[in-house]
Amino acid sequence: MEAFTRLDAAAAPLPLANIDTDQIIPKQFLKTVERAGLAKGLFYDFRFDEQGVEKPDFVLNQPAYKNAGVLITGDNFGCGSSREHAPWALMDFGIKAVVATSFADIFYNNCFQNGLLPVVLKAEQVAQLMDEARGGNHVVSIDLEAQTVTSPSGAVFSFEIDPQRKQKMLQGLDAIGETLQAAGSIDTYEMKRALSQPWLEGA
Amino acid sequence: MRPMPGKTLYDKIWDAHVVDTQDGEAILYIDLHLIHEVTTPQAFAGLRANRRAVRRPDRTLAVADHNVPTEGQALGVDAVADEEARLQLQTLGRNVEDYGIEYFPMGDIRNGIVHVVGPEQGRTQPGMTIVCGDSHTSTHGAFGALAHGIGTSEVEHVLATQTLRQKKAKNFRVRIEGEAAPGVGAKDFALAVIGEIGTAGGTGYVIEYAGSAVRALSMEGRMTLCNLTIEGGARAGLVAPDDTTFEYLKGRPATPKGGGWEMALSYWKTLFTDDDAVFDREIVIDAAAIAPTVTWGTSPEDVVAVTGKVPSPDSFTTPDKRASAVRALEYMGLEAGQPITDAKIDVVFIGSCTNSRIEDLRIAAKIAEGRQVAPGVRAMVVPGSGLVSAQAEEEGLDEIFRAAGFEWREPGCSMCLGMNPDRLTPGQRCASTSNRNFEGRQGRGGRTHLMSPAMAAAAAIAGHIVDVRDYL
Numbered sequence A: 001m002e003a004f005t006r007l008d009a010a011a012a013p014l015p016l017a018n019i020d021t022d023q024i025i026p027k028q029f030l031k032t033v034e035r036a037g038l039a040k041g042l043f044y045d046f047r048f049d050e051q052g053v054e055k056p057d058f059v060l061n062q063p064a065y066k067n068a069g070v071l072i073t074g075d076n077f078g079c080g081s082s083r084e085h086a087p088w089a090l091m092d093f094g095i096k097a098v099v100a101t102s103f104a105d106i107f108y109n110n111c112f113q114n115g116l117l118p119v120v121l122k123a124e125q126v127a128q129l130m131d132e133a134r135g136g137n138h139v140v141s142i143d144l145e146a147q148t149v150t151s152p153s154g155a156v157f158s159f160e161i162d163p164q165r166k167q168k169m170l171q172g173l174d175a176i177g178e179t180l181q182a183a184g185s186i187d188t189y190e191m192k193r194a195l196s197q198p199w200l201e202g203a
Numbered sequence B: 001m002r003p004m005p006g007k008t009l010y011d012k013i014w015d016a017h018v019v020d021t022q023d024g025e026a027i028l029y030i031d032l033h034l035i036h037e038v039t040t041p042q043a044f045a046g047l048r049a050n051r052r053a054v055r056r057p058d059r060t061l062a063v064a065d066h067n068v069p070t071e072g073q074a075l076g077v078d079a080v081a082d083e084e085a086r087l088q089l090q091t092l093g094r095n096v097e098d099y100g101i102e103y104f105p106m107g108d109i110r111n112g113i114v115h116v117v118g119p120e121q122g123r124t125q126p127g128m129t130i131v132c133g134d135s136h137t138s139t140h141g142a143f144g145a146l147a148h149g150i151g152t153s154e155v156e157h158v159l160a161t162q163t164l165r166q167k168k169a170k171n172f173r174v175r176i177e178g179e180a181a182p183g184v185g186a187k188d189f190a191l192a193v194i195g196e197i198g199t200a201g202g203t204g205y206v207i208e209y210a211g212s213a214v215r216a217l218s219m220e221g222r223m224t225l226c227n228l229t230i231e232g233g234a235r236a237g238l239v240a241p242d243d244t245t246f247e248y249l250k251g252r253p254a255t256p257k258g259g260g261w262e263m264a265l266s267y268w269k270t271l272f273t274d275d276d277a278v279f280d281r282e283i284v285i286d287a288a289a290i291a292p293t294v295t296w297g298t299s300p301e302d303v304v305a306v307t308g309k310v311p312s313p314d315s316f317t318t319p320d321k322r323a324s325a326v327r328a329l330e331y332m333g334l335e336a337g338q339p340i341t342d343a344k345i346d347v348v349f350i351g352s353c354t355n356s357r358i359e360d361l362r363i364a365a366k367i368a369e370g371r372q373v374a375p376g377v378r379a380m381v382v383p384g385s386g387l388v389s390a391q392a393e394e395e396g397l398d399e400i401f402r403a404a405g406f407e408w409r410e411p412g413c414s415m416c417l418g419m420n421p422d423r424l425t426p427g428q429r430c431a432s433t434s435n436r437n438f439e440g441r442q443g444r445g446g447r448t449h450l451m452s453p454a455m456a457a458a459a460a461i462a463g464h465i466v467d468v469r470d471y472l
């Protein structure tokens, strides 16, 4: 996983609540056996019409936002299916952080597995970022170490993040490798459980 | 000194599975890992790349469900027409073979939707931790198991370590008390709960369902209720196990037998919330006040009683909610203030891990019996598993459906998410027993109204959304 420390990137406003993972990456793109190449399916039904032609009014199709690295959006982003294809598609498109008032739980968790930073800010702060992102200068700065988002006009907003998650993001740590350091505890747990709940063994 | 407060059911299961704690995160042991073709290929690829083994293939079970066609399954995977779906199914076949994981492939009578198969086989048991790369894993909570969906990186983590890194959630109790009216069931309860708390209302919580109306539900009903928990934002839903649970489990292929059964039973009977346990949040819902419920919009929280009207966007409090409501009405082709029963139906889908079990099919068949699907409506029934299908055929339900004009199809996820050929076309309106009414979920431009199997069957007959109580 790539480490996330600091990001200066164009921010795209997407002012809708409850954007679900079916909208982030529709099912026809889930048939892949790869992680890469999912950018083409990102927000597919927002970006393209029935003929597969780009809809010019959708934010990520506008020249100013084609290289966006940050998405500013409404409540409960990423609800619905557990598909990790959602963060993969966002990352593959070049989005490295999503700012919202709240996130759905599984999506939020999946972000951290992939080095995509989900940032929770207050409603009025998100509204201000949304407004500014619509204007001429859309570049926001996110500093994970300092836990701040700086708006295009220079307003600084602090955000909360779980300290362990932050550390892992900063270092780009692999969760499996870390857990395997506790392999001894897993062995012990399994031995104890084989005695206390023998019906779970030897199926 | 104050005495320690009691524990909730969630606390008990959690405590029993903490292997270790690293940096404030628990390493939680996983008793059962269910896998399917769509969310696992990248996980197995990761294992191979890092030369890691599957720690407990015996605690892992694989099925093929998300993109299998619902006809011609006996022809096998190589006959699946969709090339990418075929590749995913073949990839799963190879992975389970390489790693020695039990697999019910397409066409095996034991195969079906992962959340139907686990309980049916008795793999799902009280007190377990269960995960699957599918958000509706919450279904298994009906047995008093802590069960939730995970992403593909976590699938890889569980395959490699048989554990998951987790932070503990908060406790939320939803009590549904009293007696439901005839024609009102678990699906209506679930939609009413989501309507009450909103799709993000459960975020950060594990929900325990309690109360006399929940106790009165069958296992099928409890599974429907827990299944929809994720649509309320909570990862997991729980119902404490009781005699209904034990009755259902006894004699299933994977449940313990003989002395093992007695031992397991005495443990399972300790799995309840202590009287003095404290919940971070609690709501009480009056079952008698719940009418048959349907959705009008594109989020499962967009619910309305079948006797009600499509709401106006002005009735929402925040600007982004109003914007979403305007968009939803346009997408759904509905007008604010319209009675919901005005909505004409093109397609009826009875299936999905929410409502494709034998009881669901029995209820729908009862409504369909001796009646005819309205002209111009395509109605399909997709059983949740090969075993459900066989049972229904033994009871003659397939004949009832066919005689009424329903299609009787082979098991799988089917039109719940339309990864296989069963899909809505743009503008088609569907009465669906599934769990998500998102834009494009059942096919691009398709319009989904969620409802119970009884309501869906009645809609098929009437040709529009209708109060099932007129058909009892």
Ligand code: SF4
Residues within 6 Å of the ligand: B065, B066, B113, B114, B115, B134, B136, B352, B353, B354, B412, B413, B416, B417, B434, B435
């Ligand atoms: S039936 Fe639908 S919700 Fe259930 S597992 Fe299949 S795709 Fe997911």
